[in-house]
Amino acid sequence: MRYFQFRLLTVLLASSIGVALGADARVIEIKADSYFFKPDTITIKVGEPVTLSVTNEATFLPHSLVIKAPEAGLDVMIETRAGNTASATFTPTKPGIYEIYCDKEPPFGKSHKERGMHGRLIVE
Numbered sequence: 553m554r555y556f557q558f559r560l561l562t563v564l565l566a567s568s569i570g571v572a573l574g575a576d577a578r579v580i581e582i583k584a585d586s587y588f589f590k591p592d593t594i595t596i597k598v599g600e601p602v603t604l605s606v607t608n609e610a611t612f613l614p615h616s617l618v619i620k621a622p623e624a625g626l627d628v629m630i631e632t633r634a635g636n637t638a639s640a641t642f643t644p645t646k647p648g649i650y651e652i653y654c655d656k657e658p659p660f661g662k663s664h665k666e667r668g669m670h671g672r673l674i675v676e
Contacts, residue, residue, distance in 0.1 A: 601643045607636075616656060644673075
């Protein structure tokens with residue numbers, strides 16, 4: 553019986569910690585469609601936990617949302633298939649303006665980024 557009580561307490565504590573950590577993150581919803589993000593400029597604060605939730609509204613094309621600035625705590629890669637939503641949580645550690653872009657490149661023609669699928673993350 554004691555083992556069962558200990559396991560139950562452990563599960564409850566782990567669940568509470570997970571809920572508390574997730575509850576602290578600010579959720580920002582982003583729409584991805586044919587070669588654009590909406591919004592394409594996002595402003596957050598240093599040390600603020602953020603969850604980017606990306607919904608791919610395209611009917612066919614997969615998209616991604618990439619932010620590469622590991623020196624600022626930003627190493628984000630979100631992949632979304634058409635009609636799906638995906639997310640990533642991070643906490644920026646350094647102020648600055650960082651590029652957001654889709655890294656998809658078709659076998660011919662311009663990349664999604666070259667077609668206008670990019671934006672800015674402003675960390676204050």
